[in-house]
Amino acid sequence: APASWVILARVDGQEALDDVQRSLVGRFPNVSAVDLSRIQEAVESILGRARQAASFLAGFAAVAGLLVLAGALAASRHQRLREGALLKTIGARRRQLLTVLFSEYVALGLLAAVSGLGLSIVAAWALVGGVFELPFVPSLLRLSLIAAAMVALTLITGLLGSRGLLRRPPLPVLRELVD
Numbered sequence: 001a002p003a004s005w006v007i008l009a010r011v012d013g014q015e016a017l018d019d020v021q022r023s024l025v026g027r028f029p030n031v032s033a034v035d036l037s038r039i040q041e042a043v044e045s046i047l048g049r050a051r052q053a054a055s056f057l058a059g060f061a062a063v064a065g066l067l068v069l070a071g072a073l074a075a076s077r078h079q080r081l082r083e084g085a086l087l088k089t090i091g092a093r094r095r096q097l098l099t100v101l102f103s104e105y106v107a108l109g110l111l112a113a114v115s116g117l118g119l120s121i122v123a124a125w126a127l128v129g130g131v132f133e134l135p136f137v138p139s140l141l142r143l144s145l146i147a148a149a150m151v152a153l154t155l156i157t158g159l160l161g162s163r164g165l166l167r168r169p170p171l172p173v174l175r176e177l178v179d
Contacts, residue, residue: 008036064115069154073161085170093179094166101162102155109154113147 011017020031084097092100119136127137 027150065112066153069112069157070161073158077161080166081165084162084165084174085168088170089174097166098108101159101165105155105158106151108158109151112154113150116150117143117147 009020017035017037021035024031024033038123083100087097087100094099119141124138125136128134
């Protein structure tokens with residue numbers, strides 16, 4: 001019965017590889033010599049493009065998330081101005097207003113981080129475990145850093161959007177919002 005034999009060899013350098021292939025084919029004309037490094041380069045090129053596409057999509061999603069966050073903060077700005085003016089009217093100090101705003105934005109950032117990271121972990125687990133059939137082990141340090149960055153970004157964006165709340169007296173704000 002016909003049989004096939006496969007032998008793999010690692011040869012360093014293109015010239016040495018060419019010499020081995022020439023001498024092998026010259027001595028055994030029915031032997032096929034295949035350079036697997038070309039196949040490996042093609043696979044690495046394809047995976048590199050897939051990595052670039054995934055990075056682009058991740059960046060796009062991050063920018064879209066920032067736009068949604070900015071839109072949500074802008075949409076609720078009047079409500080925060082009204083609440084701040086009411087709190088000032090009943091005697092809240094600047095420090096108390098900052099505590100309320102800080103708590104609100106930290107909670108919003110934590111909610112965004114937990115939901116976003118939770119969904120991404122589930123998607124990565126399904127992809128790595130289901131498609132690639134590899135064990136999925138998320139990096140808790142990286143996830144914690146991403147969550148902290150999301151909370152910090154939400155906090156900074158929110159506080160920057162609310163800085164007029166702390167400076168303006170309550171009466172003009174309430175009059176402006178009623179009109």
